Amino acid sequence: MIEMNNVYKVYDNGVTALNGVKTTIDNGEFVYVVGPSGAGKSSFIKMMYREEVPSKGHVKINHVDIGDMKDKQVPYLRRSIGVIFQDFKLLPKLTVYENVAFALEVIEENPRKIRRRVMDVLDKVGLKHKARFIPAQLSGGEQQRVAIARAIVNNPKVVIADEPTGNLDPDTSWEIMRIFEEVNATGTTVIMATHSKDIVNKIRRRVIAMENGQIVRDEHRGEYGYED
Amino acid sequence: MKINTFKRHFREGTKNLVRNSWMTVAAVGAVTTTLVLVAAFLMLMLNLNQIADNIESDADIRVFIDLSAEEDDIDELGQNIGELNRVEEFYFSSKDEELEALVEDLGEDGEAWELFEQDNPLNDVYVVETYEAEDLAGVASTIEGFSNVDDVDYGSETVDRLLQFNQYARYIGITFIAALLLTAIFLISNTIKMTITARRDEIGIMRLVGAKNSFIRWPFFVEGMLTGVIGSVIPIALVLGGYHFLYINLNDRLNFQFIELLPWNPFAWQLSLMLLAIGAFIGIWGSVMSVRKFLKV
Numbered sequence: 001m002i003e004m005n006n007v008y009k010v011y012d013n014g015v016t017a018l019n020g021v022k023t024t025i026d027n028g029e030f031v032y033v034v035g036p037s038g039a040g041k042s043s044f045i046k047m048m049y050r051e052e053v054p055s056k057g058h059v060k061i062n063h064v065d066i067g068d069m070k071d072k073q074v075p076y077l078r079r080s081i082g083v084i085f086q087d088f089k090l091l092p093k094l095t096v097y098e099n100v101a102f103a104l105e106v107i108e109e110n111p112r113k114i115r116r117r118v119m120d121v122l123d124k125v126g127l128k129h130k131a132r133f134i135p136a137q138l139s140g141g142e143q144q145r146v147a148i149a150r151a152i153v154n155n156p157k158v159v160i161a162d163e164p165t166g167n168l169d170p171d172t173s174w175e176i177m178r179i180f181e182e183v184n185a186t187g188t189t190v191i192m193a194t195h196s197k198d199i200v201n202k203i204r205r206r207v208i209a210m211e212n213g214q215i216v217r218d219e220h221r222g223e224y225g226y227e228d
Numbered sequence: 229m230k231i232n233t234f235k236r237h238f239r240e241g242t243k244n245l246v247r248n249s250w251m252t253v254a255a256v257g258a259v260t261t262t263l264v265l266v267a268a269f270l271m272l273m274l275n276l277n278q279i280a281d282n283i284e285s286d287a288d289i290r291v292f293i294d295l296s297a298e299e300d301d302i303d304e305l306g307q308n309i310g311e312l313n314r315v316e317e318f319y320f321s322s323k324d325e326e327l328e329a330l331v332e333d334l335g336e337d338g339e340a341w342e343l344f345e346q347d348n349p350l351n352d353v354y355v356v357e358t359y360e361a362e363d364l365a366g367v368a369s370t371i372e373g374f375s376n377v378d379d380v381d382y383g384s385e386t387v388d389r390l391l392q393f394n395q396y397a398r399y400i401g402i403t404f405i406a407a408l409l410l411t412a413i414f415l416i417s418n419t420i421k422m423t424i425t426a427r428r429d430e431i432g433i434m435r436l437v438g439a440k441n442s443f444i445r446w447p448f449f450v451e452g453m454l455t456g457v458i459g460s461v462i463p464i465a466l467v468l469g470g471y472h473f474l475y476i477n478l479n480d481r482l483n484f485q486f487i488e489l490l491p492w493n494p495f496a497w498q499l500s501l502m503l504l505a506i507g508a509f510i511g512i513w514g515s516v517m518s519v520r521k522f523l524k525v
Contacts, residue, residue, distance in 0.1 A: 075440045078436060078438035089432070091429065091433065102433070105236065106444075107438055108443070150437070
């Protein structure tokens with residue numbers, strides 16, 4: 001469960017990204033975060049994996065305040081959260097398999113378990129047959145599926161995606177969404193910032209709309225609510 | 229740490245060295261240059277120390293006793309000297325023993341002095357040794373104040389000057405070595421920093437998926453250590469070869485009993501080991517320093 005109470009974020013350069021945000025996201029929810037560019041979506045999301053800490057207010061993840069969290073504890077928090085980006089962030093010199101296994105290697109999982117988990121998850125995103133390819137040999141949609149595989153290989157409780165379909169064509173985007181729905185169906189919380197009106201309006205879920213660093217709308221099975 | 233993890237760190241560290249081969253050459257070069265200079269300084273300094281130590285341990289105070297002193301007076305003087313707390317030991321040497329020693333010291337030239345055996349012009353002497361060479365002057369001047377002392381001699385000028393010279397040499401040497409090491413650390417850290425920018429994404433992803441900072445740091449640790457160790461190969465070869473050459477050619481010519489170079493074995497080996505350790509140390513430090521700023525949470 002993620003709770004935010006009166007969260008403010010002012011960056012060093014004086015920009016106020018979050019201006020008193022209050023919300024609760026329960027386990028297993030599927031949440032879209034929408035709003036114009038610069039509304040604070042990314043900052044909102046970054047709070048959830050402690051890439052940023054609030055300037056004021058409290059962010060609690062499973063009842064632990066990330067503001068009080070020691071630096072040493074952060075890696076353990078991150079292990080329970082999978083993060084996906086618009087630009088995939090894959091390591092170009094590693095194969096598909098290695099990119100996914102990387103997430104388990106750095107947390108010192110045992111090698112036999114790594115092999116099994118990685119092949120399972122590649123199967124789930126439909127890329128088992130391309131395990132030996134390097135990212136440059138894949139299409140954008142395939143690369144994003146590798147990134148998703150990397151994010152979920154550790155069975156995280158929460159998956160956070162920052163505009164995951166931003167670089168993809170519509171058909172590919174639907175494929176990605178199908179994977180997110182499957183992940184969500186197993187009880188994993190999915191939080192996704194997006195600019196895609198089609199996706200939000202078609203796959204109806206909770207919508208949190210942000211403007212000027214504040215939540216201006218929060219509805220279940222909501223609409224995108226902006227013109228593209 | 230699990231053995232697999234350790235192997236991984238080692239693999240990653242070596243891979244990075246090979247992948248950024250030109251940067252590796254630059255960093256190794258910096259270590260090599262530094263260590264060659266450090267080795268030269270250390271050789272000089274440690275030998276100077278050794279020479280100074282020899283002189284210091286040889287140095288003693290010779291207390292010349294008044295010719296008019298009676299046996300009781302001499303005993304009393306001995307007691308007084310024995311009570312000084314910085315005196316390590318002392319012994320009495322009669323004028324006959326002194327003459328004998330002088331004749332022996334001078335070798336063939338000394339034969340002329342044998343004529344004096346019947347009428348010995350020398351004084352009886354107390355030879356006094358102090359714990360520290362630095363105490364010589366103080367003890368000597370105290371003894372000078374005792375009665376029945378004709379004169380006190382401890383080679384004051386020579387010893388003082390040598391001690392001072394050695395002190396300065398030590399300070400200058402240490403300053404130089406410290407400056408050299410700092411420069412090398414700076415160079416290595418900068419070199420690795422250049423290669424790090426390329427690895428920034430990798431570090432970012434590692435942190436994102438929950439790698440601990442220590443885990444991220446390890447390959448850099450290995451990389452720095454290898455850089456230092458490789459960088460110390462040439463300096464070590466130079467020390468082992470060069471000091472051998474020096475020792476053979478110089479030691480025989482320096483025919484003074486108190487100026488003697490430290491023997492090649494074990495000195496050259498000890499110095500090599502020291503260079504290896506210093507190399508690894510500056511390599512590790514430079515490398516770990518450069519990665520630090522990418523690890524702030």
